[in-house]
Amino acid sequence: MEGTNIHELVERLGSSEDAVRKMAAFRLQSNIGDPSFADIFISEGGLDKLMNLVMNTNGNTLAYALSSLSRLLELDTGWDHVEKLGLGGDGRGSGLVKRAVELIIKHPLVNILRGAMSVLVAIVSHPYNTGRSSSPTAPAGLRALKPTIAMYPQFLEMIVSRLSSADHALCANALQLINALTRDAISDEVESEFPKFVKKLQELGVYKSVYVLMQSSALQDLAHPLIEFQVLMKVQIQKWRDTAIDLERPEHRRALKSIHLASNPERIPETSPNPDSQDHPKKHNPEKWRRLGFETEHPAAGFDEMGYLGMIDLTDYTITHQEEFQRVLLEQANQPPEKRCPIARASLQVTAVLYEHFEVEKSDLEDAKSYLALESRVSFDKVFKPLLLHWQRLHVAGLHAFFRLWKATGAEVEDLSKIVELVRILIESVVGSASRTKDIAEAEEELQDFDYQRLRELQMELMELTYEDVWGQHLRQMRDELQGEALQFVREQRIRCLLAGAWFPNSSARAEDGPVHSSDLKSVPTSFRYIQLSHNRRHLHWADFDSKLEQHPDLEELPEKIDLATVSSVVSNVSAPSDSSSSSSSSPSSSRSPSTSRHQPSTTTITIHGYIPSSNDTPRASRTAATHSHTPSKSSHHQKETVLLTLHPTTQSLASEWLDGLLMLLNQQPITAETNRLVNTISGYGLKIRLLNVRFDDLGPLGEGEEEGGPEVPSREGLDENYYYDVFGG
Helix, strand or coil: CCCCCHHHHHHHHCCCCHHHHHHHHHHHHHHCCCHHHHHHHHHCCHHHHHHHHHHHCCHHHHHHHHHHHHHHHHCCCCHHHHHHHCCCCCCCCCHHHHHHHHHHHHCCCHHHHHHHHHHHHHHHHCCCCCCCCCCCCCCCCHHHHHHHHHHCCCHHHHHHHHHHCCCHHHHHHHHHHHHHHHHHHHHCCCCCHHHHHHHHHHHHCHHHHHHHHHHCCCHHHHHHHHHHHHHHHHHHHHHHHHCCCCCCCHHHHHHHHHHHHHCCCCCEECCCCCCCCCCCCEECCCCCCHHHCCCCCCHHHHHCCCHHHHHHHHHHHHHHCHHHHHHHHHHHHCCCHHHCCCHHHHHHHHHHHHHHHCCCCCCCHHHHHHHHHHCCHHHHHHHCCHHHHHHHHHHHHHHHHHHHHHHHHCCCHHHHHHHHHHHHHHHHHHCCCCCCCCCHHHHHHHHHHCCHHHHHHHHHHHHHHHHHHHHHHHHHHHHHHHHHHHHHHHHHHHHHHHHHCEEEECCCCCCCCCCCCHHHHHHCCCCEEEEEECCCCCEEEEEEECCCCCCCCCHHHCCEEEEHHHEEEEEECCCCHHHHHHCCCCCCCCCCCHHHHHHCCCCCCEEEEEEECHHHCCCCCCCCCCEEECCCCHHHHHCEEEEEEEECCCCHHHHHHHHHHHHHHCCCCCCCHHHHHHHHHHHHHHHHHHHCCCCHHHHHHHCCCCCCCCCCCCCCCCCCCCCCCCCCCC
């Protein structure tokens, strides 16, 4: 406001020269956002001249005037003057509203369209019937626009068409105006206006247009109006859900009647004394509503939980998929009563699942805007849920999945809650993991083709997470304890394998075909080596034999031995191509040619390194990979490390037993996948056995039931000890 002469500026706004008015309006739009400037501007009589520019000028002067007026109204200042001059009270009717609507319909300039829409947004959003207004009964909100919209029925259509504009600012203004009209319609005391307005928006394709915008790359410029539209969508859904079914209301009666007629009902002829008579009346099926899946013949009671929202979804399905609806009814009619799928209840349950999944009751707009302001562009996928705009299609897809699961599992009526739980997991998996740009058709296809076995796996994983939430700390402590016990158990098992002894070939076999070289003759196994751990677990005894003996030799027959105190490290190469995870972390260097590698099977080599006096050191070559170092004694600094023994296990199991057994003897961790898998299996079974001791009432909030928070415990009167656990539920 510094350096601006407000009195002079107001005078220039009333100048007879267009150039002077244009420049004054241009300067005004950059200063009017200051509340103190706005107060002085109004006191100087500037608002009257600004309104005159809005009503009577064109071109850039009009664009600047509209921009200034919208910014002034955003300050919640000058409404008394605006209502008097433009919204009624001076005999001109809804002058400002009419002017803005006409500009939106007829004017092609983008900057004028932006300003006109901003003014209408302010008018529709302004609270009416307040003590501050000079005209408490002045129309506001959607009612302020209704007379003009009646004169220009194409107004809403023009607003919706602006949603596809290449100008992002104009697109945002159009969406803000739609949001303002929607918000006003939701809060309107006349309940009949809201459904009419929403239906009109659906017919004009608003939801499809906003769906495209949410998936577009222009999300950054449209973030706030889009998140507001999404929140208002949730408010609409919540309002429908909170609307109880009242058969006195004509729209509710029409919806129930359309559901009934879509089922192709058949009337049962009454018995007549004259069987040849064609005039005997027919009566309704006594199971008129129960055959559609309601629990009683009073369908209104079935909508108690989901209200009018459940009725809308069921009506939409029965009308848009009428042939399928009738076919499913015929199929279920041929089933025993306990096997029939309750279509109506299934539809209501799918609606409840969607309602819960999208967290409809959490629709705080301010929190959402704050989240957008704080988070980066990456968070848009977390905030925006375009699939919410295709609620009806998701409901139908979820209902189809319900039918498929019902048939695949052979469910009965008492299993309804179990199928609902599977549908909930399915929707959480498909819709919950969907990206912002995922098309609704892809989501429908995934819901239809999702594998049932995979769904069961997800259910079990979810159950484990539930247990984790309830007993997370205790489970982790128990799991760590069992992991340690399992490791000790496997350590003892591996060492016992060493105590039992094993045969190893002295060298690997040569290639079965191809030319024979002198080097191949040296690699032909001419003997076998038997190795066994001593009973005191301090020495490895071994000896070479020309062939394998039928019985394992005794320790006394093994003249060679290695003191484990002198062992410094145990080295192994890659175990096998089929299970590389059970080998060391790095691959050995190989001197074989590519042709030889193709024919010769991969083998495992275990090399034991240790320290001997330098004078007796006779190192032998060995292909090695990663080294698992063992802390040497102090005297080892005066000795030289060399190869003490080399093993060639013939199987992966034997390699795992001896490699991990030797490492565990050296107080090191096992490295092969087979041993680690065995440890995890043992600890997993131990955890499941411990969980068998958990009572249902230990679940706390999970145990919902009788007054004491759990199911009724059956009496054991008359029972003996001849019983079994029904683990799989029958």
